Amino acid sequence: MEDAIAARYTASVLRSNCVSQAAAPLTANAMHYYRQAFLIMTNTLSSLTKGALRPMVTSEINTTFDRPKLGQSVHLVCFQYSCTIVNRLTGHAPIITASRARGNDAVEEHGLLNFTKDSGVMMEKLNGIFGEKGTRLCLIQSVTSKPNDGYTVKLTECACSYGQSAEEPACSYTLGVIIGAVQVITGVHMQGAEMACQSCGADTCV
Numbered sequence: 202m203e204d205a206i207a208a209r210y211t212a213s214v215l216r217s218n219c220v221s222q223a224a225a226p227l228t229a230n231a232m233h234y235y236r237q238a239f240l241i242m243t244n245t246l247s248s249l250t251k252g253a254l255r256p257m258v259t260s261e262i263n264t265t266f267d268r269p270k271l272g273q274s275v276h277l278v279c280f281q282y283s284c285t286i287v288n289r290l291t292g293h294a295p296i297i298t299a300s301r302a303r304g305n306d307a308v309e310e311h312g313l314l315n316f317t318k319d320s321g322v323m324m325e326k327l328n329g330i331f332g333e334k335g336t337r338l339c340l341i342q343s344v345t346s347k348p349n350d351g352y353t354v355k356l357t358e359c360a361c362s363y364g365q366s367a368e369e370p371a372c373s374y375t376l377g378v379i380i381g382a383v384q385v386i387t388g389v390h391m392q393g394a395e396m397a398c399q400s401c402g403a404d405t406c407v
């Protein structure tokens with residue numbers, strides 16, 4: 202995930218091909234997932250427009266609940282349906298905006314606001330939050346600092362697209378989480394893009 206500094210997402214980056222997608226013949230299951238995708242998209246766009254494009258904050262999402270029998274986990278494929286279809290409908294911006302909020306809040310919840318700019322420490326902390334012992338979003342393999350105060354992050358087993366095939370990098374949710382997390386842990390506003398992806402055959406998502 203490569204960086205650039207001091208940017209914010211604007212409504213102009215949102216693009217919609219909803220009409221052509223919705224016009225395609227749909228099975229009942231597909232209709233269900235499209236409906237879910239539209240709900241997510243609508244909620245995200247609503248958050249974008251009323252909040253001066255700021256991401257949602259922790260107070261709007263309860264992160265402490267636990268279901269009595271099922272716990273907090275859900276099958277990866279369910280998550281990938283959401284990511285894949287929302288990306289297809291709207292482009293990457295809505296998911297990145299939402300997940301950026303998740304990255305912000307997760308790091309802040311761990312008390313790591315403005316904690317470090319050291320890439321090694323950052324890798325350890327982010328793996329603790331999002332890796333095998335954390336939410337299991339992905340495994341962060343390396344964090345490398347760049348001359349412009351940015352970072353290159355390499356990761357594997359990304360929940361967005363692992364096991365899938367794609368023609369272009371497909372890990373929008375994880376990208377947003379990493380951008381938000383790096384931003385909070387360093388105290389530097391970040392923007393980023395996924396330059397390589399395991400779903401496209403690369404060894405790591407970058």
Ligand SMILES: [Zn+2]
Pocket residue numbers: 359362370371372395397398399400406407
């Ligand atoms: Zn990827």
